[in-house]
Amino acid sequence: MVKHRTANVDGLSVFYREAANPGAPKLLLLGGFPASSHQFRNLIPALADRFHIVAPDYPGFGNTDMPDPSQFAYTFDGLSDIVEGLLVTIGFTGPMGVFMQDYGGPVGNRILARHPDWLGWQVIQNSNAYEEGFTAAWDAIRHALWVNRNPETEAPLLPFLELGGVKLVYTHGHRDPDLISPDNWNMDGRFLERPNARRVQLDLFYDYRTNVDLYSTWQAFLRERQPKTLILWGQNDVFFTPEGGDAYLRDLSDAELIRLDTGHFAVEDCLDEIAGAIRRFHEERVAPAMVAR
Numbered sequence: 001m002v003k004h005r006t007a008n009v010d011g012l013s014v015f016y017r018e019a020a021n022p023g024a025p026k027l028l029l030l031g032g033f034p035a036s037s038h039q040f041r042n043l044i045p046a047l048a049d050r051f052h053i054v055a056p057d058y059p060g061f062g063n064t065d066m067p068d069p070s071q072f073a074y075t076f077d078g079l080s081d082i083v084e085g086l087l088v089t090i091g092f093t094g095p096m097g098v099f100m101q102d103y104g105g106p107v108g109n110r111i112l113a114r115h116p117d118w119l120g121w122q123v124i125q126n127s128n129a130y131e132e133g134f135t136a137a138w139d140a141i142r143h144a145l146w147v148n149r150n151p152e153t154e155a156p157l158l159p160f161l162e163l164g165g166v167k168l169v170y171t172h173g174h175r176d177p178d179l180i181s182p183d184n185w186n187m188d189g190r191f192l193e194r195p196n197a198r199r200v201q202l203d204l205f206y207d208y209r210t211n212v213d214l215y216s217t218w219q220a221f222l223r224e225r226q227p228k229t230l231i232l233w234g235q236n237d238v239f240f241t242p243e244g245g246d247a248y249l250r251d252l253s254d255a256e257l258i259r260l261d262t263g264h265f266a267v268e269d270c271l272d273e274i275a276g277a278i279r280r281f282h283e284e285r286v287a288p289a290m291v292a293r
Contacts, residue, residue, distance in 0.1 A: 002044050006063075009085040015063035016056040016086060017041075019048035025120075025282065026092060029055035030083070032102020032127070034166050034188045034201065035265070036062025039101075043267050046275035050282070054092050056083055058107070060200040062191065069196055074203040076103075076211060080110035087111075095120035097282065100127045102239070102264065103204075106211040109218045116221075121228040121286045123278060124248065125266055126237050129218050133244020135237070146209045154202055161198045163189040173236025173263030180268045222251040228289065229255040230281040232274055234262040256281060 003018045017037045027047065031039045037055040044053050057064040058079045059072065072078065087093055097120055100108045105127030112119045128134065134142065144153040159165045167185040171177045192198060222229075229252050233245030248255055258277055260270050267274055 002041075002048065007086055007089045009082050009089055012059060012065040012067065012082060014056060014059070014065070014082060014086045016054055016090075017044060018055075018090075019044050019051075019053045021048060021050070021052050024050060024052045025286075026094070026096035027051040027053045027099060028087070028092070028096055028108070029053060029099045030101065030104030030108045031055070032104055032264075033204070034061075034161070034169065034192065035184070036064075036188070036191070038062060038184070038187060039265060039267065042271050043275060046271060047278060050279055051097070052092075054087070054090070056086055058083065058103070060197065066194060066197065066200060069199050069203055074200045075207040076106040076110065076204070079103075079204075080107045083107055084111045084114070093118060097121045097123065097286070099123040099125065099278075101125040101267075102127055105129060106208070106214075109214070109221070113217070113221065116225065119225075119227050121230075121282070123230045123232060123281075124245075125232045125274070126234050126240050126245070126264055128240045128244045129215050130244055130247035131212070131215070132247055133240045135239055135241050137238050141205050141208065145206055149206050157202065157205060158198070161192055161201055166192070169238060169264055170268065171263070172238040173234065174269050175261060176269060180265075184265070184268070219251050222248070226252065226254065228281075228285050230277060230285075231255055231257040232260060232266060232270075232277060233257065234260050234264060234266040234270075236262060237264045239264060256285075 005018055006013050006015050029040045036057040040055045059082050060066040060074055098108050140156040166188050170180055170184050231245055231248050235242045260266050262270050
């Protein structure tokens with residue numbers, strides 16, 4: 001059964017979903033723009049009999065507090081600090097699996113850089129760490145906003161923060177849009193109507209440039225440590241190219257890559273395939289190695 005909980009972290013009420021199977025291997029789920037842990041509402045019960053799962057909402061996302069941007073820095077450093085604080089507060093540390101989708105990569109990679117011993121294995125789902133992974137959807141961010149942030153360079157990005165733009169992120173590249181619940185974009189759209197919510201997202205669009213600066217560091221981490229890695233990559237993602245998924249194989253010689261005919265939120269229409277792949281990968285690749293230790 002999935003529990004819906006909150007914890008106080010640095011004065012913020014941080015929301016998280018948890019399916020606690022006592023003694024089971026830990027699996028942390030880190031999601032992306034513009035969603036919350038709601039994106040894992042189907043994946044968690046599909047894996048709950050096998051893993052102890054935690055899926056947090058970041059500050060400014062979902063049901064976690066959204067402090068005023070003038071009082072809280074909405075950066076990926078800041079998000080990772082709060083998520084790390086949550087994990088420490090609830091005692092969810094030590095070796096674990098980490099599922100990273102989109103923003104989950106920048107958040108998770110920062111935490112793992114500080115605590116490399118926490119990484120037992122990882123699942124990467126459309127979370128970019130390579131220059132060739134950017135689609136043209138990033139052009140206005142990379143070549144305008146990052147060069148000179150001002151109202152004129154922010155304006156072209158605002159449609160992504162309206163209901164139609166959020167719906168596009170959920171449906172672009174998916175074979176059968178009827179499989180994707182409109183609850184997704186209606187709920188995210190509602191959260192984006194809160195005061196300062198769009199400012200929060202614009203701050204993170206701008207701060208994403210710091211992730212690119214860290215790509216070489218993250219790639220070196222992969223090359224040196226060779227964590228057991230399952231890559232699940234939607235080939236039709238509005239934000240990230242198929243080449244972005246393939247690029248991981250340069251640094252992870254033993255990774256498994258599964259190319260999915262879907263978009264950004266692959267779990268929406270590939271739930272069975274993704275859940276089955278995670279269970280199989282853990283059973284065949286991860287669990288035997290843990291026993292051997």
